[in-house]
Amino acid sequence: MPSDTIRAALIQRLRVSSAIADEDVKEIEALPISVRQYPSERAVVRDGERASECCLIVDGFCARSKTIASGRRQILSLQIPGEIPDLMSLFLHVMDHDLTTLTPATLGFISHDNLRKLHRRSPRVAEMFWRDTLIDSAMFREWIVNVGQRPAPARLAHVMIELRERLRLIGRVDGDSFEMPLTQEQIGEALGITAVHANRVIKQVRQEGVVEFSRGRVTVLDEQKFQELADFDGRYLHQSPTL
Amino acid sequence: MPSDTIRAALIQRLRVSSAIADEDVKEIEALPISVRQYPSERAVVRDGERASECCLIVDGFCARSKTIASGRRQILSLQIPGEIPDLMSLFLHVMDHDLTTLTPATLGFISHDNLRKLHRRSPRVAEMFWRDTLIDSAMFREWIVNVGQRPAPARLAHVMIELRERLRLIGRVDGDSFEMPLTQEQIGEALGITAVHANRVIKQVRQEGVVEFSRGRVTVLDEQKFQELADFDGRYLHQSPTL
DNA sequence: GCCCGGTTCCAACAAAAGTTAAGGACGGAG
């Protein structure tokens, strides 16, 4: 795979949230990245591990999660191409959660050393990455609200819309449908409910003609109902450099 | 209030998670801070506002929260002296949540301009603050897990232990008891349950002889039961510079 | 002292979500 394809989604995403100078783009394009293929459902980094590199998602979907003593698992975020989900490992050396592929994925690994050197050379790039981790943090805040306060059908719709708005930036929304490659079990883990209940909720929104979900794909049937149900306000994604 | 008292808790906290050089301490001690008194239950920054300064908690307790369209409120974190809960506003200019006092509080305000200048002058300090926002993020992740997966009594115990472990660092734990100045309504908002249910849960843990909670103070009755109930693993607090 | 507002506490009932169990659909391996 050509080098610019590997970095394309990353640069595209950074541009959306930060104004970015051409020379900084060059710096990022010069970063050595080693690309590896991962099968579906494979751990990339595990809770408790010490990382020495960060993982850029070139293609495919990943999820971050934590598992508690009782064995229940909570999905913390869904991650899409162009993102570096474990950028935090640069300064938080021991992982406090898992990063796992949801689909077969192409992942690019960037060494901490090289990232740190880049930061020293270019404070602007460092700030851009910092901002990226802050947006990550904002998404966690909204996820807390989702799981803590919204009724289950709204939780589902909210996660779907968040994913859609992020996929839109990388040109991955196809009309009224987009990919969301999760099993109902995993949807339950994302929403803080059981798989059985996730199934009930999916059935309900389907019967109400709001969205269809099957084989890892969401199709919006009634955009207005969908938005109302989700109670979605995208400000927290901070998708504008001026804000 | 003397300047070193104002900064003491901040420096103390930074020392715990990052190794910090004496000259950096001097830089931080040279930061202009304007101190103001706030009454209890007063908004410090609101969702949607553009901030031009960050808020250091000198004394008192604060909480971060988001309110959804239905009016339900979710508390995202509790904040204690020495913390800068809105450090993220340096790069995420529009607030995506509220910061409110829980008690009468002494707050110190540091201008974004001065913080940015400090970052340019001392990348080490910048990294230290970055690390601080990353720990913040790690705490949100654990909060998601708490609200999403644990049974209500465990949620309560977990929030209590997290608060205690953080208070311990600033010398604010008194034997088997510590301050947690929340009403039952607010505890409900933190745990993602209603005030009525919060009351039921508090009653239950009290009857089981685990903890006592009244008038904003937690007293641990049975440390072992408390720990087991909370399912607490403090690694996510990253309270060690070497990790 | 006494009132007043905000808490705390509780009960009864309703709704949401968890548990268990089991049948059916679907896709890949042999």
Place this chain on the structure above:
DNA sequence: CTCCGTCCTTAACTTTTGTTGGAACCGGGC
């Protein structure tokens, strides 16, 4: 093509949590 495992689907039942409404408590102000 059939077998097998995973996922989806549903039902029946239990448990947890929300809702409503009201009583008791408590501290501060008059």
